[in-house]
Amino acid sequence: MGxxxxxxxxxxxxxxxxxxxxxxxxxxxxxxxATLTISTLNGFKVKPSVVAKLKPVLFALRLLALSAIxxxxxxxxxVDVSSRTKTTRGIDIVxxxxxxxxxxxxxxxxxxxxxxxxxxxxxxxxxxxxxxxLVVYAGExxxxxxxxxxKQLVKEAIKSVAYDDTVLxxxxxxxxxxxxxINRLKESKAKSRIIILLTDGVNNAxxxxxxxxxxIAKEYGIKVYTIGLGTNGNAPFPYAKAPNxxxxxxxxxxxxxxxxxxxxxxxxxGQYFRATSNSKLKSIYDEINKxxxxxxxxxxxxxxDEKYRPWVLIALGLLLVEVLLRKTIYRSFI
Numbered sequence: 001m002g003x004x005x006x007x008x009x010x011x012x013x014x015x016x017x018x019x020x021x022x023x024x025x026x027x028x029x030x031x032x033x034a035t036l037t038i039s040t041l042n043g044f045k046v047k048p049s050v051v052a053k054l055k056p057v058l059f060a061l062r063l064l065a066l067s068a069i070x071x072x073x074x075x076x077x078x079v080d081v082s083s084r085t086k087t088t089r090g091i092d093i094v095x096x097x098x099x100x101x102x103x104x105x106x107x108x109x110x111x112x113x114x115x116x117x118x119x120x121x122x123x124x125x126x127x128x129x130x131x132x133x134l135v136v137y138a139g140e141x142x143x144x145x146x147x148x149x150x151k152q153l154v155k156e157a158i159k160s161v162a163y164d165d166t167v168l169x170x171x172x173x174x175x176x177x178x179x180x181x182i183n184r185l186k187e188s189k190a191k192s193r194i195i196i197l198l199t200d201g202v203n204n205a206x207x208x209x210x211x212x213x214x215x216i217a218k219e220y221g222i223k224v225y226t227i228g229l230g231t232n233g234n235a236p237f238p239y240a241k242a243p244n245x246x247x248x249x250x251x252x253x254x255x256x257x258x259x260x261x262x263x264x265x266x267x268x269x270g271q272y273f274r275a276t277s278n279s280k281l282k283s284i285y286d287e288i289n290k291x292x293x294x295x296x297x298x299x300x301x302x303x304x305d306e307k308y309r310p311w312v313l314i315a316l317g318l319l320l321v322e323v324l325l326r327k328t329i330y331r332s333f334i
Contacts (some may be wrong), residue, residue, distance in 0.1 A: 004307060007075035014070045018063060025059050055330060061322040068315035076307040091130040091292055092147050092190040094181040095120055098199040098229070099163055100138040100172050104247065105200070107235035107254070108278050112200055113163060115278050116229065120158050123285045124151050133184045136161055137177030139169035139205035147184055173206025174199055174260070178213040178224070186220050193222045194292055196285075197264070200229040202257040214264040224268040225288050226261040230254040231276045 006012075097116060108115040124132055132154050133147035145157040178197055185193045195217065203210050217224055235254050238247040258274070265272040271291070275281035 003078050004076050005079060007077060009074055011070055011073040014073075015067070018066065021063065021066075058322050058325055058330060061318045061325075065315045065318035065322070068311045068318065072308040072311035072315065074308075076311070078305045078307065080303040080305070081301070090190045091127075091192045091194065092133075092185055092188045093127065093130055093193075093292070094133040094135055094147065094184045094195050095123075096135045096137060096141075096177045096181040096195055096197045097161060098138070098172060098174075098177070098201070099136045099161060099168065100201065101163055101165065101170050101238055102172070102200050103229075104163055105230065105235045105237045105254075106249065107231040108229070108275075108281065112229055113161070115281060116198065117158050117161055119278075119282050119285050121155050122282075123289060124154050124158070126289050127151075131190070133181075134158060134161075135177060135181045135184065137168070137173055137180065137206075138163075138165075139171030139173050139176075141173060141176045141180040141206075142168070143180060143184055147188065169205065171205025172199060172201040172203055173208070174203040174257075175208035175210040175213045176206035178210060178217065178264070179208045182213065182217050182220065182222060185222050192292065193220070194270070195222060195224045196227065196288060197224055197261075198227040198229055199261070200254075200256065202255055203260060210260055210264060211267075214267045217264075217268045222268060224264055224270040226265045226270065226272045227281075227284055228256040228258055228261050228272070228274045229281065230256055 097120070099113065103113040103116070104111045106112075128151075131147045131149045132145075132151070133143065134145040134154060134157050135141060136144050144161070145154050148154065174197070177199075178195065181195045181197065185195065214224065231254055233254065234251040236249040237252040239250050239252070240248045242248055256274075258272070262272040264270075273284040273287070275284050
């Protein structure tokens with residue numbers, strides 16, 4: 001009965017009355033037995049009949065019937081549970097990733113860009129019920145993936161992100177990156193729309209002021225989470241290419257316009273985070289994942305199969321057998 005539950009298990013306390021009934025039966029039987037003192041029993045030695053010996057069976061049948069009734073009162077039943085989920089509040093997310101040359105700095109391992117790609121891919125895996133898009137920017141910006149529910153497509157796009165100054169003018173155009181992300185969300189019908197804007201420098205390129213772009217995001221009701229990427233102090237930055245094409249590195253001061261990033265986040269009801277290591281970057285995306293949750297309604301359907309009826313039939317059958325025995329075989333013994 002591992003899959004059977006009881007609607008009214010309190011009725012099982014009635015089983016405590018059965019030992020009292022047994023004690024009462026034994027006591028009453030002794031009271032009904034007459035005693036006679038005589039000098040010898042030799043003249044009365046007879047074998048009692050089997051029927052007389054089995055008379056306590058009547059009481060046992062009644063006890064079993066009462067036990068079956070108690071089980072029936074407890075309402076045994078099995079339940080088949082099925083569930084259906086329905087997403088009631090979708091979130092559209094655009095990740096705006098800085099792909100300027102400074103993203104190849106090695107203060108995160110193996111470098112900032114590769115560390116970001118790994119964490120962003122995991123973030124996409126965790127957003128099962130949301131649509132996600134990808135914007136990349138440096139001195140210019142473009143949409144690499146529009147907002148879509150195809151998570152595999154987004155993950156492949158993230159993997160293919162790379163620094164290439166032949167595709168995008170180098171520099172850090174925070175304003176153009178944010179504006180492109182806004183364009184991907186402004187027509188969205190989702191209940192919640194957010195941008196995750198990541199940069200590792202200061203705004204030094206582009207023709208759109210980041211504060212103006214933040215104002216536009218606020219007008220559209222788009223929340224912006226900003227992330228400043230880079231360690232405190234100095235970090236090995238690429239500064240030139242060797243004749244064989246290999247990047248050359250030297251230590252340079254890490255500069256992030258944190259005041260600007262905080263202002264953008266506060267203006268749009270988002271938050272600003274600073275990622276100084278791989279683990280810190282991962283924890284930031286985990287935190288955003290927790291802050292932006294998708295509401296899901298789960299409907300459960302219960303199909304109950306009542307099991308008390310067989311116990312009622314068993315009780316009635318036992319009582320019927322007891323009554324028949326009392327009125328037939330044991331009638332002369334009562």
